[in-house]
Amino acid sequence: MRVLVVYGTTEGQTRKIAERIAARVGDLGHEATLLDASAAGPGDDPAAFDLAILAGSVHVGRYQAPLVDYARRHAAALNASASAFVSVSLSAAGDDPEDWAGLARCVEGFRHETGWRAPRLHHAAGAFRFTRYDFLKSWAMRYVAYRRGEHVQAGADREYTDWDALDAFVEETLAAAAPGA
Ligand SMILES: Cc1cc2nc3c(=O)[nH]c(=O)nc-3n(C[C@H](O)[C@H](O)[C@H](O)COP(=O)(O)O)c2cc1C
Secondary structure (H helix, E strand, O other): OEEEEEEOOOOOHHHHHHHHHHHHHHHOOOEEEEEEHHHOOOOOOHHHOOEEEEEEEOEOOEOOHHHHHHHHHOHHHHHHOEEEEEEEEOHHHOOOHHHHHHHHHHHHHHHHHHOOOOOEEEEEEOEEOOOOOOHHHHHHHHHHHHHOOOOOOOOOOEEOOOHHHHHHHHHHHHHHHOOOO
16 A cells, blocks of 8 residues: 655654654555655645555644644545544653543644544654753753653653554554455
């Protein structure tokens, strides 16, 4: 199958996740095309693929604007074929019911904004990327870490992504999209 993997990222973790998805797709014998939503052109139409997997990360309750734009522009094609959404966040690293309710609202807002109703959804835990933050962001994210009871070191990244769970989601998504499935 031809699989399109489109991502939005701010600090790079979702790019890493999208690269892993594309690598897993390739390992399983399919052809993956990786696309940064901010570089998408008129030819990057999901209608030309058998499956589209979109991934974006939550920043203050929203996904990256270029990803939202891409999903909105191509909602009809995405709704017409096999597709999946990977939502990356720090809330998904924990089990706080309020955080998870917040994530559900983010996904619902994304669906409402874009008109794309992804039939498959995976929540991936993201990362603290202190090596990418400016002073203000670093300060704010250290406070977030403190509130979550996490001990982070200034200038050091901390990754929570469960790579095995992501691989399993990719495998299940490919199986569900296979002809005759
Ligand atoms: C400024 C900022 C705001 C964030 N807001 C949220 C949020 O509202 N909810 C959440 O669960 N995670 C939030 N996060 C965590 C990110 O989703 C997480 O760090 C993710 O790995 C970022 O992915 P990226 O590196 O692809 O941009 C925020 C991170 C930053 C830096």
